[in-house]
Amino acid sequence: MSATVDDRPEVHAALAATRGQAGLAAALRWETRKLRAQLRSRALLLGALLAPIAVVVVVSAQSRPPKDTLFGRFATENGFAMALLVLGFASQWLLPLVTAVVAGDIFASEDQHGTWKTVLTRSVSRSRLFWAKVLVALGFGLVALVVLAAATIATSALVVGRQPLTGLSGQVVEPHSALLLVAAAWATMVPPLVAFTCVALLFSVWSRNAAVGIAGPVVLGMVMQLVGGLGGIEAVRPLLLTTPFEAWHGLLASPRFTGPLLEGCTTSLVWSVVSLATAFLVLRHRDITGG
Template identity: 65%
Template sequence: MTTTEAAPAPARPAAPPAPSRRGVLADALRWEVRKLRRQYRARVALLGALVGPVLVVVVVHGQSRPPKDTLFGRYALDNGFALSLLVLGFATQWVLPLLTALVAGDIFASEDHHGTWKTVLTRSTGRGTVFWAKTLAAAGFAVLVVLVLGASTITSSLLIVGHQPLTGLTGQLTAPSEALRLVSLSWVSVLAPTLGFTCLALLLSVWSRNPAVGIAAPVVIAMVMQLVGALGGVEPLRPFLLSTPFESWHGLLADPRFTGPLLGGLVTSAVWCAVCLGLGHLVLRRRDITGG
């Protein structure tokens, strides 16, 4: 009597390893950066940050009388460092919030506008991954805009006006090499509040689902904060305004220098970023996307 042995069942192919969270986030971030590169609004913002300061420097340098009623305006026609700081003070009023909001205020709302949330939120990409990918892309763009704007302003000011010793806020003279370092640090110092307004624009973009609100509202809020901060009797409120850290670089141009406002501005900006991102993430998690 013969026995027939059953043939062994073919082995199933091993399932491919699930992608790590870090890998999924990196893929989502690359996709968001790719979309930004193709976005007309982002290109215009970067071009404006590169070319705009050159035009401003040429116009201001061609004036017959200096703008004495502005910070460093008295020396702006004869000193490139002073003109760079004059442009910095002007840019913090509404230019920086606008340039960053052009991307951050639209990056979530555009998905609602085009009805593409169902496409974006695939099974391998959750809401948290999409949120942080868009946040990192918008924050990276904000940093790039500030660096391009600052580099263009400083370079054009020094080439067109000159690099004479800078007269500080307390009347002290600063050598050109040290003045260049301090002016560069002044521009770097506005990165923190700029990121704060970026996060505010992200929150408004998620909450409103409207690109116009996400872009325009941060600019209006920045102007209101500037006006409130200039009023008398609001000293207890000023440290909590996101516009206040834009002025923290003033201590670098005094003698003796003081860095208290810089540290306070970092804390204020960090709190604004944390609150806005926390609320934005919560709103997106509870978002009903069944309609698109």
């Protein structure tokens, strides 16, 4: 008795979708395994865990608090202010680098090692491999952010204490509410962090060079920070990818305002979509016959 074959179009479409999902899952597992094997990524996560401990201990031991920074004057007396002080520094200089270390190298490494023809087999298409690398890079950036935030908040609370926090409007926030607000402030880093990851992916695809892929987003972030600090550019600041890093300020004011958060999410979304779309088109039309 012979088996019957269903030639209906919807059946073929379902089978093709199933094969596509399996191909993406396999590529995702492979990219995750490659990332876990890299000493650089493990060292970066370890640094995200240990660096906040060192910073909090050193700053809390200072006789003079850094009064010229936001929440700096309370940092040595209040653990929540210390966590926000570290957040302000990390958002300006550290987070773009943290995510670019992996995202800026994840495509360029295939060019440097000449492995494109090897990885682009019949079972893995360019689009599946592209999205697998994107998901792995985004996942790493988010994990690094969670580790950094958790280590900062926990260390600040243990070393400095959980006293009531004085907000930006002079209001006193009780410890439980302050903890939730500090955690929410760190959570607002997700949209711009995702956008910087996508920018790093674009640099990685376009340049085919890991150094450019990693340094490019960092330099871009520094330039945006400098431009954002200039006067008379109020119309330009909402378009800068570094502006959403400051959106958490509205959570610590009384009354709270979320306008900058919504604008920051929109800005981050635009940067993410444009960067990923451009990177995908560049990779799709790339000639890989040379390696």
